Amino acid sequence: MKYSLGRYVYGLAAIGFGICAVAFHDIINWHQIKALADDPQRAIFTYVVATIEVLGGAAVLWPRTARAGAAALGTIYFIFALLAVPSIVKHPLVYNGFGNFFEWFSLTTGAMILYAYSDPIARTARWAQIGYYAFGICVLSFGLEQLFYLSATASLVPKWIPPGQTFWAIATTAAFALASAALLTGFMARLASRLTTAMLVGFGVLVWLPAVVAAPHNFDNWSEFVETFAIAASAWVVVDFLDRR
Numbered sequence: 001m002k003y004s005l006g007r008y009v010y011g012l013a014a015i016g017f018g019i020c021a022v023a024f025h026d027i028i029n030w031h032q033i034k035a036l037a038d039d040p041q042r043a044i045f046t047y048v049v050a051t052i053e054v055l056g057g058a059a060v061l062w063p064r065t066a067r068a069g070a071a072a073l074g075t076i077y078f079i080f081a082l083l084a085v086p087s088i089v090k091h092p093l094v095y096n097g098f099g100n101f102f103e104w105f106s107l108t109t110g111a112m113i114l115y116a117y118s119d120p121i122a123r124t125a126r127w128a129q130i131g132y133y134a135f136g137i138c139v140l141s142f143g144l145e146q147l148f149y150l151s152a153t154a155s156l157v158p159k160w161i162p163p164g165q166t167f168w169a170i171a172t173t174a175a176f177a178l179a180s181a182a183l184l185t186g187f188m189a190r191l192a193s194r195l196t197t198a199m200l201v202g203f204g205v206l207v208w209l210p211a212v213v214a215a216p217h218n219f220d221n222w223s224e225f226v227e228t229f230a231i232a233a234s235a236w237v238v239v240d241f242l243d244r245r
Helices: 005-022 031-036 039-060 066-082 085-090 095-117 125-148 150-156 165-185 189-214 219-244
Strands: none
Touching: 005 039, 005 066, 005 095, 005 219, 039 066, 066 095, 085 095, 095 125, 095 219, 125 150, 125 165, 125 219, 150 165, 165 189, 189 219
């Protein structure tokens, strides 16, 4: 994917993750770091992870280093996804743990596709195919998470958008379900990937960007904002993958 626009968005989102982590004095509140390190080492570990994300994101932006960058970012994101497993085991009937896992794993799927297609000589189509179908499963999880927490989802919808918050919560939940079915079956997959990307970008612009503007010193708002665009970037990578295929 030498000229993949999704690759650039993916790399910039990773750089945003790293900058977001080091820009706040309360970086130790990064939930993934809490699970990996004790208080004395947490800040140092945060800077290490942030450095990997910044350097990995920068590497993804350049065709010659994109493969290495994708490998580094995919590894970090997969580790973060695995950190949700203890919560899943402890509370198997609470979907929040599953939702956290698939949100981070969706970023891993984008890295898998980029890794496979960043080097035309050593292309590994199998990794790209696995990443593509895994992303389809992640999209299904996005829909299930919204369904199980529909009232919370509705509360995030800006009140000024007609016809109402609940309508858009239900509509986007159904859209995720339909998109997942399209991606997993291949029926209208290209259209579904494009619409999913647009919807995720819309979440970032309409939901989290205003939250960041309203509370620019809130780390959680910045984290959600960057994560939303990172997931949108993975969806964009899927769009480029389907176009290339």
